[in-house]
Amino acid sequence: MNKKRNTILLMLMLLVSVVYAQRIGIQGAGVLSGLQQESASKQGEFNILTGAVGGFDFEWRLKGNLSLSTAALFEFRAARYDISWYKPGTTYTRILYYGQVPLYLNYRLPKNKINWLYYGGPRVTAGLFGSTNEHYYLASRPKLIENNPFGGANSLHRMELYFDAGFGLEVQQFQFKLHYGLPLVNNANVSDLSLLKQHQLQLTVGVTLRKLKPKKDKVLPETTAVDTK
Numbered sequence: 001m002n003k004k005r006n007t008i009l010l011m012l013m014l015l016v017s018v019v020y021a022q023r024i025g026i027q028g029a030g031v032l033s034g035l036q037q038e039s040a041s042k043q044g045e046f047n048i049l050t051g052a053v054g055g056f057d058f059e060w061r062l063k064g065n066l067s068l069s070t071a072a073l074f075e076f077r078a079a080r081y082d083i084s085w086y087k088p089g090t091t092y093t094r095i096l097y098y099g100q101v102p103l104y105l106n107y108r109l110p111k112n113k114i115n116w117l118y119y120g121g122p123r124v125t126a127g128l129f130g131s132t133n134e135h136y137y138l139a140s141r142p143k144l145i146e147n148n149p150f151g152g153a154n155s156l157h158r159m160e161l162y163f164d165a166g167f168g169l170e171v172q173q174f175q176f177k178l179h180y181g182l183p184l185v186n187n188a189n190v191s192d193l194s195l196l197k198q199h200q201l202q203l204t205v206g207v208t209l210r211k212l213k214p215k216k217d218k219v220l221p222e223t224t225a226v227d228t229k
Helices: 002-020
Strands: 023-038 046-063 066-082 090-111 114-136 144-146 159-171 174-183 195-210
Touching: 023 066, 046 090, 046 195, 090 159, 114 174, 159 195
Parallel strands: none
Antiparallel strands: 023 046, 023 195, 046 066, 066 090, 090 114, 114 144, 114 159, 159 174, 174 195
């Protein structure tokens, strides 16, 4: 029931965004996630996961060159790496899918028909589905495959929270952006891991479908000359 209610609320939010957003765009991005992990007794390793993000973004002008934006994004994140630092002779495979909703404050700096973009703000990421697999090198132990990697007694919490900061260029209807996502929460949900954070570097290409309305200049009221004769 809760899942159905949340789906309905999300659809209503997207509908409101589509109707009232001053700018609507579509974006695709390549993502590198740096997996920082360690246990209470051992120093861990820093591994790289590759992925991609895509979806729609919506923007509203606030004042002057400032605007507020959000998005509905779908993310894929995966890698295979060595975890022998705490489970000898073992590799780990992640294939994970997330939904993302950022909330950014944007600043545009126009220069020679190009807008420099600077933006930052929080981003909530929710784990949707995926799988993980622990595989022993010599195959003398069975694979440990988990098809529900989020929540419960599994290794990952479902919710992630980031603070993103980035910059980019806006050329006509195209946007090119680069940002870093700082993880604000610990994703570890098992006793043998005390820390699991996923730092992110994202390179985005976007296309505007509905342009942001130009800034209106303030018009001063006309004054009427007074005849003093």
